[in-house]
Amino acid sequence: MRVPPGTVWPVVHEERRRLVADLSVLDDEQWGTPSLCTGWDVHDVVAHLVDSAKTTRLGFVRRLVAARFDFDLDNARGVERERRNDPQETLRALTDATELTCTPPANLATRLVEAIVHGEDVRRPLGIRAGYPTAAVMVALEYQLRTGVSMGGGKELAQGVRLVAEDAGTSWGEGDEVRGSALDLLLAVSGRATGPALPGR
Structure with missing residues (x-):
């Protein structure tokens, strides 16, 4: 089942904006909080969201080939690429990527999974409550x-x-x-x- 773009991107863009707002008040210790995503802290998840927001179809294919079709390795490289020394700089990068509509060659529903699941990956350990459509x-x-x-x-x-x-x-x-x-x-x-x-x- 394909999802119409017009029903996905407005939600994704709003969720990115809401997450930026929620995380804008974090201190350095909170940025290092382990997330629900095994092996990643809050800062890592935000870096991944930046990387995901900027990933194009062609870019995804090239990266996956370079990672020898290892999804975990590709994700790890993406986090390393987008994770700034200062978490606030990483958050600004997510702000800059808020309105992007890039996507890998996958069902657009994956953009909703990314926005919602990773949003909770960081919010729940931080004690931040949020509602979603x-x-x-x-x-x-x-x-x-x-x-x-x-x-x-x-x-x-x-x-x-x-x-x-x-x-x-x-x-x-x-x-x-x-x-x-x-x-x-x-x-x-x-x-x-x-x-x-x-x-x-």
């Missing part, structure tokens, strides 16, 4: 449920269970029920160790 969360969640783990999704993580989004009146799959908000389910199927526990995680 339910429709956008649902698009991201449904994409993750269709996509294998090897491609950044969570299809295998949700096998054998029935996911119930209590705030959206929607469910997926069959098996033992796993209940939560659509956002918590999105984080769970994205491999984050928070919210509902999935048997495949």
Whole structure:
């Protein structure tokens, strides 16, 4: 299922702006807080978001070839490239990238996954609460449920269970029920160790 660009980019741009605003008051210690994304601190995640926002289709292919099709290596190189010595400079780089509409050769729903999941990767450890458009969360969640783990999704993580989004009146799959908000389910199927526990995680 392809997502119309007109329904994705306004949400992505707004989420980038909101994240910049939330992080603009952090002190140096908070920038070093471990995120929900294993191995990355808050500063690393923001650097990744800058890199992701600037990644074009052709650039992604070239980089992946250079990384010998190792997604983790490509991501690590992207963080290293965009992570400034001063976290505020990295945050300014994200501000500068706010309105970009670059994307790798993937479903546009991945842009919603990036914006929402990585937003929570840094907000939750920092104790920052945020709401997201339910429709956008649902698009991201449904994409993750269709996509294998090897491609950044969570299809295998949700096998054998029935996911119930209590705030959206929607469910997926069959098996033992796993209940939560659509956002918590999105984080769970994205491999984050928070919210509902999935048997495949």
